[in-house]
Amino acid sequence: MAPPLFVVDVSGEFSERQVVILWRDEPQPPHAALDRLVEDTWTRLCEQKREKGTWLYNGRMLRYLRHRLENGKLIIEAGPTDYAAFMATNYLNPHRAEEFGWEAYSNPIGISATVIASDGWLLYGRRNEQVACMAGYAHTFGGTLERDEMLADGTFDAFAGLRRELDEELGLKEKDIERLICLGMIRDGLTRQPELIFDAYIRLTKSDIAARVRPGCADEEHAEILACRNSPDAVLPFIRDTHQIAPVLIGAIMQHGRYRFGPAWYGQANKYF
DSSP: OOOOSEEEEEEEEEOGGGEEEEEOOOOOOOOHHHHHHHHHHHHHHHHHHHHTTOOOOOOEEEEEEEEEEETTEEEEEEEEEEHHHHIIIIITOGGGHHHHOGGGSOOBOEEEEEEEOTTSEEEEEEEOTTSSSSTTOEEOEEEEOBGGGOOTTSEEOHHHHHHHHHHHHHOOOGGGEEEEEEEEEEEETTTOOEEEEEEEEESSOHHHHHTTOOTTOTTOSEEEEEEEESSTTTHHHHHHHOSSBOHHHHHHHHHHHHHHTOHHHHHHHHTTO
């Protein structure tokens, strides 16, 4: 039986004060076979990149451990993981999760947004063919939480992390962002990577954002900007007509519709999947 396109772990509307991410020094449990898989996979990926004259960076990320809803807050506990572990487990070997157990996988916490332009468009990006993950796919804008961004009190600010990603990918500054709202946490049905999803309302138009993408540039993460009218009758045609569309994008735009167009729309649209 094929896995669902996406899984909704938490659904709601959460402000910056209502999303709490706590550090726990709980590394992935030792597993000799899985450790070898990570080492061998990372060595192979690095060799492939070197042959093309590029390289991979093994960034430190946050591993999802558990979550709970408490007094209107989404509280997530997270521990250490890294990019090498993610590539070797969730991304490239989800089919081996039954062998090792999902709890042994990297499960890094992603953060990404539907960008909502001031002229009524929902914006997404098509990733270029050179990126390591989801190359060529239509995707939300974002990345992952980074372990080096831990605050003095042992927490992480997912909203600040998303602002960083939007600046890196689209050049969006604080003055360009009207507001951010977290719509919960979803997972790609295949890789099971948890993703905090957001609506990012900006003060710029679709044309403003499209003009910032430089197709063909080596350091450009996106090949083009994709746009869907912020209208209940536009979402399903956009999903249907967009080739190579990431499950996270589908989950994010569906959650956007759930809270902007209403539960009746969501219930009807969800039958499409």
